Amino acid sequence: MAAALTPTNISNLLSVDEEYPAPKIVVDQVQNKHWKADYERSVKDPEGFWADEARKFTWTKPWTKVLDWDGVHHQWFVGAKTNITINALDRHANSERKNRAAFIWLGEDGTEKIVTYGQLYRQVCRFANGLKSLGVGKGDRVIIYMPLTMEGVISMLACARIGAIHSVVYAGLGHTALRDRINDAQAKVIIAGDVGFRRGKTVPLKPIVDEALDGIEFVEKVVVYSRQPTELTGIEVDFNDLMKFPPECPAEEMDAEDPLYLLYTSGSTGKPKGVLHVHGGYMVGITYHLQSYFDVGERDVFWCTSDIGWVVGHSYIVYGPLCAGATTLFREGAIDYPNPGIAWEIVERYAVSKIFTAPTALRMFMRFGEQYPQKYDLTSLRLIACAGEPLNPEAWRWAQTYLAGDGKWGYVVDNWWQTELGGPAIGTPATYPMRPGKCGVSVPGSVADVVDADGKSVPPGVGGRLVLKQPFPYMLRTVWGDAARYERDWQVIPGCYITGDVALKDKDGYITVLGRADDVLNVAGHRIGTAEVESALVSHPAVAEAAAIGIPDQLKGETIKCFVQCRAGHTPSEALAAALTEHVRRELGPIATPSAIEFVAGLPKTRSGKILRRFLKAKEMGVDAGDVSTMEG
Numbered sequence: 316m317a318a319a320l321t322p323t324n325i326s327n328l329l330s331v332d333e334e335y336p337a338p339k340i341v342v343d344q345v346q347n348k349h350w351k352a353d354y355e356r357s358v359k360d361p362e363g364f365w366a367d368e369a370r371k372f373t374w375t376k377p378w379t380k381v382l383d384w385d386g387v388h389h390q391w392f393v394g395a396k397t398n399i400t401i402n403a404l405d406r407h408a409n410s411e412r413k414n415r416a417a418f419i420w421l422g423e424d425g426t427e428k429i430v431t432y433g434q435l436y437r438q439v440c441r442f443a444n445g446l447k448s449l450g451v452g453k454g455d456r457v458i459i460y461m462p463l464t465m466e467g468v469i470s471m472l473a474c475a476r477i478g479a480i481h482s483v484v485y486a487g488l489g490h491t492a493l494r495d496r497i498n499d500a501q502a503k504v505i506i507a508g509d510v511g512f513r514r515g516k517t518v519p520l521k522p523i524v525d526e527a528l529d530g531i532e533f534v535e536k537v538v539v540y541s542r543q544p545t546e547l548t549g550i551e552v553d554f555n556d557l558m559k560f561p562p563e564c565p566a567e568e569m570d571a572e573d574p575l576y577l578l579y580t581s582g583s584t585g586k587p588k589g590v591l592h593v594h595g596g597y598m599v600g601i602t603y604h605l606q607s608y609f610d611v612g613e614r615d616v617f618w619c620t621s622d623i624g625w626v627v628g629h630s631y632i633v634y635g636p637l638c639a640g641a642t643t644l645f646r647e648g649a650i651d652y653p654n655p656g657i658a659w660e661i662v663e664r665y666a667v668s669k670i671f672t673a674p675t676a677l678r679m680f681m682r683f684g685e686q687y688p689q690k691y692d693l694t695s696l697r698l699i700a701c702a703g704e705p706l707n708p709e710a711w712r713w714a715q716t717y718l719a720g721d722g723k724w725g726y727v728v729d730n731w732w733q734t735e736l737g738g739p740a741i742g743t744p745a746t747y748p749m750r751p752g753k754c755g756v757s758v759p760g761s762v763a764d765v766v767d768a769d770g771k772s773v774p775p776g777v778g779g780r781l782v783l784k785q786p787f788p789y790m791l792r793t794v795w796g797d798a799a800r801y802e803r804d805w806q807v808i809p810g811c812y813i814t815g816d817v818a819l820k821d822k823d824g825y826i827t828v829l830g831r832a833d834d835v836l837n838v839a840g841h842r843i844g845t846a847e848v849e850s851a852l853v854s855h856p857a858v859a860e861a862a863a864i865g866i867p868d869q870l871k872g873e874t875i876k877c878f879v880q881c882r883a884g885h886t887p888s889e890a891l892a893a894a895l896t897e898h899v900r901r902e903l904g905p906i907a908t909p910s911a912i913e914f915v916a917g918l919p920k921t922r923s924g925k926i927l928r929r930f931l932k933a934k935e936m937g938v939d940a941g942d943v944s945t946m947e948g
């Protein structure tokens with residue numbers, strides 16, 4: 316047992332010696348076998364590397380300069396013109412791929428809709444013309460508050476087609492959150508569904524829109540996508556009426572740096588901010604990574620379990636897979652409804668080859684047990700990529716064993732990014748060994764490092780700030796209406812973009828993300844990531860999910876309080892709390908021993924599945940939790 320927990324032996328405890336080679340079948344089939352060379356070139360010659368990638372796309376005017384960079388602001392493919400939808404739609408609709416499925420949409424009740432590239436092109440054009448008829452044009456902001464449907468995706472693409480800036484708000488956020496975003500974006504038009512469907516129930520959305528809009532004068536039209544009889548009044552327009560417009564709509568020519576979308580961050584760290592992504596560099600970067608890191612291309616049926624309300628949905632339900640010409644499956648509702656095996660039934664039925672999901676989903680599947688995946692043929696699955704929060708070693712091992720057939724057919728990999736980044740910056744590529752507890756290495760274009768407060772790299776195993784040392788084309792350009800908030804992130808440590816996360820690096824450059832800076836505890840001068848404590852707890856057979864927070868303590872600075880949800884078949888008791896305390900103490904050393912364990916029926920989470928430790932902490936200390944607008948109700 317460790318006598319004291321220093322940063323160095325924290326990393327040892329995070330299974331530094333545990334390494335699993337990439338399965339042979341995956342390595343053999345991966346399309347990009349020169350990932351490492353790509354990486355090296357992207358660091359030595361970023362402009363040359365990204366220019367070569369950009370040449371694979373259709374531009375209506377070439378760039379005069381690849382990168383313009385003043386240490387804070389960066390512009391890519393300067394002077395070039397395109398429209399992301401030319402590359403997402405026209406290129407396929409005008410080729411032999413036009414009859415290939417772009418999307419397979421599923422409803423919880425088993426409804427299936429298949430849309431080909433040719434059909435999608437025409438539907439997007441119709442709706443784009445419809446939006447134009449409402450006076451929507453280049454630069455106008457459109458808020459999209461839609462359930463996860465084809466119509467939601469069409470709304471996004473139609474905005475992009477005519478140069479309007481879309482801002483999707485997850486259909487499930489409350490009216491205050493929606494109102495804040497409408498106000499911040501000064502939206503001209505709202506596109507909203509009347510209802511969504513989840514866990515067999517109808518979820519009303521329209522009343523939330525009505526309440527959000529109460530007293531707002533500047534919104535000109537509300538386009539309503541009705542799935543139930545809905546009476547339209549005032550400024551409301553029927554979605555289906557806008558689908559009756561002609562099926563040809565030339566793409567608005569956009570500057571590479573023109574805004575494509577605003578996306579408000581999930582709110583797990585204070586006030587939401589409107590992150591701005593652009594047409595050109597975003598398209599090039601996220602498509603490159605989808606093809607080369609996630610190995611997704613025309614041959615794949617790719618299932619992204621996210622929602623269009625989150626950045627993963629933007630990049631890897633909509634824009635990335637379309638630019639890559641893949642077939643994407645997406646499904647409205649809960650991934651475990653109507654039964655805990657439904658996800659695996661779908662994988663078998665559609666021969667899904669790649670999945671993008673979140674650790675919280677893997678932990679849920681682990682809680683249900685391996686009997687569910689074992690009922691189905693999952694041998695089509697080559698890659699399961701996870702992002703959004705720390706992937707606990709225990710959850711990785713379980714998924715690798717039961718979902719990926721212990722490497723006989725597949726591989727579970729971690730990757731790290733943020734709304735601000737648009738796509739991955741750190742990850743374990745399909746050809747690299749996986750080190751559970753570590754996200755992986757910097758991906759092409761990204762120079763991730765762990766530094767001290769002065770920006771100096773810290774030695775392996777020592778905790779520090781996770782920063783990016785060069786810009787890449789798919790990063791945010793600014794924060795809408797708050798340039799200073801964007802600029803600060805490049806100015807705190809000159810030459811570094813501050814991610815807000817705290818991390819450790821091992822000697823080979825594998826990075827462990829410990830959590831947000833505010834999720835790192837300081838117990839008697841020692842850094843302990845909430846993620847580490849939680850991973851330790853989750854590795855106990857009685858624990859399904861756990862959250863750790865720091866409680867101020869006069870002697871130690873902070874002590875650790877843990878909230879624990881038991882796995883089925885285990886009951887909370889004092890004896891179990893004592894056993895868990897001892898378990899963490901054994902795993903991480905005496906310094907990391909929780910001072911209290913509270914059993915809970917569920918943990919408060921953002922809609923995107925991140926545990927809201929800030930909320931738990933505020934509640935614990937009897938103070939206002941601040942903005943919890945993205946919390947799951």
Ligand code: AMP
Nearest residue numbers: 581702703704705730731732733734828
């Ligand atoms: P969001 O912008 O809501 O997607 O949240 C981004 C944050 O999620 C990051 O700053 C990290 O704190 C966390 N995150 C994302 N991916 C990972 C990962 N693979 N491992 C650990 N944390 C992650």
